[in-house]
Amino acid sequence: MADRLRTDVAVIGSGPGGAVTASLCAEAGYATLLIEDGPDLPLEANAHFSGDEILSKYRNAGIAMAFGKPSVSFVEGRCVGGGSEVNRGLYHRTPAYVLEQWSRSHRVDHLTEAALAPHFDACEQTARISRLPGTAPDLSQRLGDGAARLGWDAIAAPRLYDYGAGRKQSMSETFVPRFRQAGGRLIADCRATRIRRLGGKWEVTARQGRGDLTIEADALFVACGAVQTPALLRRSGFRRNIGNSLRFHPMMKAVALFDASVNRPGDPDPVHQIKMFEPRFGIGCSISSPALLALALAGNPQMRARIGSDAARMGLYYVQNGTGHARVRNLPAMQDPLVSIRHEEEELDQLYDGLKHLMRALFAAGAEAVQPCIRGFPLLRSVDEIAALPAQPWRSALLTSVHVFASCPMGEDMSLCATDSWGRVHGGDGLRIADASLMCGPTIANPQGSVMAIAHRNALHALERRFA
Amino acid sequence: MWPDFPATVRALAEAIADRETGAAGSPEAAAAFVLASFRGMPAYLRPPLRAATLFFDAWPAIRRGRPFHRLPVDLRLRQFDAWERSPIGPARMLTTFFASLIVFSLWSNDGAHG
Numbered sequence: 001m002a003d004r005l006r007t008d009v010a011v012i013g014s015g016p017g018g019a020v021t022a023s024l025c026a027e028a029g030y031a032t033l034l035i036e037d038g039p040d041l042p043l044e045a046n047a048h049f050s051g052d053e054i055l056s057k058y059r060n061a062g063i064a065m066a067f068g069k070p071s072v073s074f075v076e077g078r079c080v081g082g083g084s085e086v087n088r089g090l091y092h093r094t095p096a097y098v099l100e101q102w103s104r105s106h107r108v109d110h111l112t113e114a115a116l117a118p119h120f121d122a123c124e125q126t127a128r129i130s131r132l133p134g135t136a137p138d139l140s141q142r143l144g145d146g147a148a149r150l151g152w153d154a155i156a157a158p159r160l161y162d163y164g165a166g167r168k169q170s171m172s173e174t175f176v177p178r179f180r181q182a183g184g185r186l187i188a189d190c191r192a193t194r195i196r197r198l199g200g201k202w203e204v205t206a207r208q209g210r211g212d213l214t215i216e217a218d219a220l221f222v223a224c225g226a227v228q229t230p231a232l233l234r235r236s237g238f239r240r241n242i243g244n245s246l247r248f249h250p251m252m253k254a255v256a257l258f259d260a261s262v263n264r265p266g267d268p269d270p271v272h273q274i275k276m277f278e279p280r281f282g283i284g285c286s287i288s289s290p291a292l293l294a295l296a297l298a299g300n301p302q303m304r305a306r307i308g309s310d311a312a313r314m315g316l317y318y319v320q321n322g323t324g325h326a327r328v329r330n331l332p333a334m335q336d337p338l339v340s341i342r343h344e345e346e347e348l349d350q351l352y353d354g355l356k357h358l359m360r361a362l363f364a365a366g367a368e369a370v371q372p373c374i375r376g377f378p379l380l381r382s383v384d385e386i387a388a389l390p391a392q393p394w395r396s397a398l399l400t401s402v403h404v405f406a407s408c409p410m411g412e413d414m415s416l417c418a419t420d421s422w423g424r425v426h427g428g429d430g431l432r433i434a435d436a437s438l439m440c441g442p443t444i445a446n447p448q449g450s451v452m453a454i455a456h457r458n459a460l461h462a463l464e465r466r467f468a
Numbered sequence: 469m470w471p472d473f474p475a476t477v478r479a480l481a482e483a484i485a486d487r488e489t490g491a492a493g494s495p496e497a498a499a500a501f502v503l504a505s506f507r508g509m510p511a512y513l514r515p516p517l518r519a520a521t522l523f524f525d526a527w528p529a530i531r532r533g534r535p536f537h538r539l540p541v542d543l544r545l546r547q548f549d550a551w552e553r554s555p556i557g558p559a560r561m562l563t564t565f566f567a568s569l570i571v572f573s574l575w576s577n578d579g580a581h582g
C-alpha cells in the first residue's frame with residue numbers, strides 16, 4: 001500500500017525552474033510540496049567538478065548521449081537544486097533578439113525584454129549576481145587579450161556568485177531555503193514515475209527509496225529538466241509537441257599551451273567570453289584542472305603527455321552554438337529515455353568555424369601550441385597550421401553539452417508548442433511545465449537566468465489566476 | 469579463463485596508468501570510478517557496453533591463449549592502442565569511453581591544481 005500525501009500545489013523537480021516556482025507558491029500561502037529525484041546535499045558536499053561530485057550530484061553519473069552524427073554527450077544535475085548545484089553560475093539575461101525571435105517563431109505572448117525585466121530583477125534579489133572583483137585570472141584574461149589583438153570584443157561575464165562569502169548562489173543556497181522559510185515541504189530521493197488527472201485533482205505516483213508514494217494535488221508543475229520532463233509527460237500520456245524539439249549548446253574544445261604560467265591552484269573561475277559572433281557561435285573558458293585537461297585531451301596523447309610538467313601553462317577553452325535538433329523518446333521498461341539528434345550541415349560548419357576562431361584568439365594571446373580536442377587531430381604550433389586542418393572533423397568529433405532546453409516549447413502556435421505562452425500544457429487541464437523545456441530554442445547566452453525568470457513570470461501568472 | 473567485466477576494467481586502468489606519466493591517482497581508484505559510473509549510466513547502455521567489453525577481453529584469447537585481463541601490461545597497451553586507432557566506430561567508442569573516465573580519475577588526485 002503506497003503512502004498518500006495531499007497538498008495544494010506539487011512541484012516535481014527542484015532545479016532553478018522548480019525551486020523558483022515552488023517558492024512563489026509557498027509564499028502565496030499554498031501548501032506546497034517539492035519533490036526531487038536526487039539527494040539533498042550541501043553545496044560543499046564534494047569538491048567542484050570532482051569524480052565524487054559527478055557520482056553523487058549528476059544524473060546517470062554524468063553519462064548521457066544524444067545519438068547522431070555527430071553525437072552529443074551531455075550532463076545534467078540530479079540533486080536538490082538540479083543543475084544550479086554543479087554548474088559554474090555564469091550569468092546572462094536572455095538577449096532581446098532571442099526573445100523577439102521566440103515571440104515570432106512560436107507566437108509567445110508578452111515575452112519582450114521589458115516584460116521579462118521585473119522577473120529577472122526579482123530572481124536576482126534572491127540569487128545574487130556579481131562580477132569578479134579585481135583582475136580575472138590569467139587563463140581568462142588571455143582570451144580577452146587574444147580577442148583584443150584581433151580587434152574582437154570580449155567580456156568578463158557576471159556569475160551567480162557571492163565573491164565576498166566565496167559561495168555560489170545555487171538553488172540550495174537561495175530559493176530552496178526561501179521555499180522552506182515559507183513553510184514549503186521538500187522530499188528528496190523521490191522520483192515521480194507517472195502523473196494523471198483523477199476526479200478534478202492531480203495524482204503523482206512516485207518512488208521514494210523502496211516504497212511508493214502517491215501525491216494528490218490541486219495544481220501541478222512539472223520541472224524535471226528538458227530531458228526528464230518530456231519523458232515523464234510522454235509516459236503519462238501527454239504527447240502533443242512533447243519531446244520533439246530538444247536543443248543543446250554543443251561544444252568543441254581546444255587546449256592552449258602558453259609561454260608563461262596562467263593556471264594556478266586556487267585561481268577563481270575564468271569568466272571571459274567572446275559573444276560578438278553569436279548566434280553563429282560563442283567562445284569561453286573552462287575550468288582547467290589537470291583532471292579536466294586530461295578528460296578533454298583523452299584522444300590527444302601528445303598534449304596530454306605534457307600535463308604532468310606543464311599544467312600550469314595550459315588553459316582549456318570552448319566554442320559552442322545551437323547545432324542539432326533532438327527528440328526524447330521512452331524505451332519500454334527503461335527509466336531513462338533515448339535521445340537522438342540530427343544536425344544541419346550549416347550549423348556544424350559554423351561550430352567548426354568557431355573552433356578555428358577560438359584557436360586564432362589563443363595564438364594571438366601568446367599560445368606556443370594549441371591542441372584541438374578532436375581525436376587524431378594534430379597539435380598546432382602556429383596560426384598558419386589552422387588552414388591545413390581537415391575540412392570535416394565530424395567522423396572523429398564528439399560534441400559535449402551542459403545546456404539542454406526547448407523540448408516542450410511554449411507559445412500559441414499549436415503546430416509547434418507543447419504549452420501556451422505561460423507554461424500551461426495545451427489540452428492538459430491546467431497542468432503546467434516550469435523549467436528549461438519551455439524555451440523555444442537555444443538561449444544562446446548561459447540559460448539559468450532565462451529559466452528562472454520565465455519560471456517566475458509563469459508562476460505569478462498561475463497564482464494570479466489561482467491555477468485556472 | 470573466461471572474460472570478466474570488472475577484471476577487464478581493472479586491467480585497463482592499470483595499463484592506462486602505466487602510460488600516463490605524472491598522474492598521481494591510483495589505478496584501483498580509477499577502476500572503482502569506472503565501475504561506479506557504469507552502475508549509474510542509463511540502463512539501456514549497460515548491456516551493449518558490457519558485451520563490447522567482454523568481447524574486447526576475449527579478443528586476444530585465440531592468438532595468445534588468454535584474455536586481455538591476463539596479459540602483461542605492454543601487450544594490453546598494444547591491444548588498447550590498436551582499438552583506439554581502429555577504423556571500426558564501436559571499437560573507437562569503447563576505448564574513448566574507458567580512456568576518458570580513467571584519465572579523468574588518474575589526474576584527479578593531483579592536489580596541486582584547482
Ligand SMILES: Cc1cc2nc3c(=O)[nH]c(=O)nc-3n(C[C@H](O)[C@H](O)[C@H](O)COP(=O)(O)OP(=O)(O)OC[C@H]3O[C@@H](n4cnc5c(N)ncnc54)[C@H](O)[C@@H]3O)c2cc1C
Pocket residue numbers: 012013014015016017018035036037038075076077078079080081082083084086087088089090091092190191192193223224225226228229232402403404434435436437446447448449451
Ligand atoms: C555542468 C553544468 C554546467 C552548467 N553551467 C552553466 C552556467 O555556467 N550558467 C548557466 O546559466 N547555466 C549553466 N548550466 C545549465 C543550468 O544549470 C540549467 O540550464 C538549469 O539548471 C536548468 O534548470 P531546470 O530547472 O530546467 O532543470 P534542472 O536544473 O535539470 O533540474 C531538474 C531537477 O528535476 C529533477 N528530476 C528529474 N526528473 C525527476 C522526477 N521524475 N521526479 C523528481 N525529480 C526529478 C532532477 O533530478 C533535477 O534536480 C550548466 C549545467 C551543467 C550540468
